[in-house]
Amino acid sequence: MLGLLVALLALGLAVFALLDVWYLVRLPCAVLRARLLQPRVRDLLAEQRFPGRVLPSDLDLLLHMNNARYLREADFARVAHLTRCGVLGALRELRAHTVLAASCARHRRSLRLLEPFEVEPPELPADLQHWISYNEASSQLLRMESGLSDVTKDQ
Template structure:
């Protein structure tokens, strides 16, 4: 009896340690999203919109304890992307060609609080792409349909051509995709004015940082000499 007690106590202590050093909620939620996207949700055409649902709980609120904190919005985008990647076949297509993808930039505009215990949806869709990047738009909507926040994300593809990836996904629609909504005409999306300015802003920032890195590197070389 004592041995069982000590075993259970040790197991509880181990779980407690794991809980504090690993973000279990994040990984469990990611696993749930992955299972739902692969086995329980309809596959989507690459230019269609995907939707996931969530609720603002006590773990999500800020110090005022009444609405979602700013950092949680970005965290929720991970689950929206995971759902989108799996249901549209984007990740599978990129990985099959030996490529990878990661987030290169994100901008979120907050319009109205998502209050505690409020249900919301995140709608995700592609708004543009070039030879290196795919641009996603995420909208946080509450029950009334109001857009509480909107985010733009630049997904950087490496070791593959984003134009070719999109061409493959547009021309070779999987049989499991029943409804094709946004992509009926299968044409490349036009670059919107706000996205064009955002891309330009990111390029200016990149050039500025490269100049700073170059200057620092020259200083280090000079110091060694």
């Protein structure tokens, strides 16, 4: 019986070490936390912050957070943001998926074990802000001119 317990413990440790179990545990937790504990957000471009803490599995040989883990935390923040905005639910209904085309991380300082941190979005570039406001204004103008301003999308 003790041999079976040791074998199961060794198998569990091997699975935990070889597969990234923390990722498989933390991603659903981030979605549930965003869905149940945080308020809904209507604006997709609204600034949102995602708190976290450096775990032992995030450390590298120099005992600070591995650079790849920063992007993982950004992934958790992205999924939580999509959940709070309702985009993740809409994607599920459509059986669609999101694709992250590119990412960029700016490492400001080293993070140590159990140190709290926040993932925060970068500011939108001025040209992107201009493009968004231009498209909003022009699409509203086109809808008004065509008489579609009071017609819903389903009709």
